[in-house]
Amino acid sequence: MNGAVALTSALVLLLAAVIFVTVTGTGHGGWRPLLGMLVAWVVFVAAAISARRLPARHIPALIVAGSLLLGAVAVAAPPVVSSDSARYAWDGIVQKAGISPYRYAPADPALAGLRPEWLFRVPAPGANCHAAPFPTGTVVTTSGPETAVLCTAINRPQVHTVYPAVAELYFLAVRLLPGADVGFIAFQLAGLVLSLTVTVMLLRFLRRSGRPAHQAVWWAWCPLVAFEAVNGAHVDVLGAVLAAAAALLLAGGKPLRSGVAFGAAVATKLIPALLAPAMLYRKPLRFTVAASATFLVAYLPFLAVSGAAVLGYLPGYLQEEGYAGGSSARFALLQLVLPSPWELFAGLALLLCLAVWVWRHTDQAKPWDSQVLMIGGTLLLVSPGYPWYALLLVPFVVMSRRYEYLAIPPVLTVMYLGGSMALDQALLAVSVAAIAIVGWFRQRRVNRPVRRPGPSRRETRRTGSPVPKRLCCIVSRRNRQGAGHVRHMPAAVQAHASYETGRDFP
Secondary structure: OOOHHHHHHHHHHHHHHHHHHHOOOOOOOOOOHHHHHHHHHHHHHHHHHHHHHHOOOHHHHHHHHHHHHHHHHHHOOOOOOOOHHHHHHHHHHHHHHHOOOOOOOOHHHHHHHHOOOOOOOOOOOEEEHHHHOOOOOOOOEOOOOOOEEEOOOOOOOOOOOOOHHHHHHHHHHHHOOOOOOOOOHHHHHHHHHHHHHHHHHHHHHHHHOOOOOOHHHHOOOHHHHHHHHHHEEEEEEEHHHHHHHHHHHHOOHHHHHHHHHHHHHHOOOOHHHHHHHHHOOOOHHHHHHHHHHHHEEEHHHHHHHHHHHHOOOHHHHHHHHOOOOEEEEOOOOOOOOOOOOOHHHHHHHHHHHHHHHHHOOOOOOOOHHHHHHHHHHHHHHHOOOOOHHHHHHHHHHHHHHHHHHHHHHHHHHHHHHHOHHHHHHHHHHHHHHHHHHHHHHHHHHHOOOOOOOOOHHHHHHHHHOOOOOOHHHHHHHHHHHHHHHHHOOOOHHHHHHHHHHHOOOO
């Protein structure tokens, strides 16, 4: 076996073992999952670097096989750090029964007949909810006017859903075939399929761009994908699929199809709207109309049934998460220099400036550079503290080759699972500095003048000048016979002669 194949395979197996231990042996939340995830990142980077030496003809198959292996171990246990997929499942079950997910909160007694035991439980007399906790965490609430205690795996069971229309349609699609007793595995398998879809998209993009296929491992084997897209089954992976498709379609000169994909991405999770300034570089009117129409069409069935209730818990969620001011970890870096609530206003102003700069400077030949800057810059500035938000970032990291932005997901993981405000700010500051330094060196390298190959020392000694003897003869014949004779010279020779002699050849 090829040494590179053996080493890379060993590292992927080690990464799979770390993921398996993390999702099966640590319980829900806490510092142990954090430690496992950080170790997984270290092993992943080593595996991605080793993959550069793989035989080119085997790389696509090895990447897909590795992605399948990591996905298989990621679904070996329920979500380890988040219970969001419990809400996904409930919304799908409610829609399958013909009820709008925006109409009732999960704890509403009107839906009592739909509650499966793996999501809801009434404690036995004299017991409490924590005597038999759910694997993804247990929330204690009440149901109905009699204030009976109700145990549930769904977070915020007293509020309406916060998810947009396409996300709700996705929840329904995943729950259409499985029975009510099928648990988290349904959305985990759906997340695995979506993550493989992004892998195939990136492999095709790299092949058409003439770039090495091994670069796709930065998505395919990424621990963020295994933990958040597959094990956590976050709907953000669907947003990443649609946003990446929109970017690739627009770069391929298909603004209408791109607009449809982008509108669906925003109607899956509002975060892909961050890409809008970097998506207006080609036929912006067609793109905007297609995106807006898709967004509205996705909401029409729910608007007809629920009206203004389709907003769900979104306003309350924004307030709760600190996006409307108040004490929170949002805009953590700005809190170092500004008192509350001024960091909010300064953050919004900086986001606007970033959006305008990206809109004006997006390069049609490589729009991914602006797109990754828009997403990564927003995550660093806003500091949402949810690592799965970075699923949108990783495909654009691969397309742009801005690998320094992969420092962001581990920082968000630390913020979510165990960081203090001081630690969060320090890690964010280090990430900003690292990304800025790497970007500066890259720009300096791009702007460095290219040194043209000069004549050999032997030619200089023989001709008495730094112009090669052959070029001196060409110039002499040009002076004697006229410019027309030189038109038959090879283009490369003409260019070299023009550069070395300072004369322009026709």
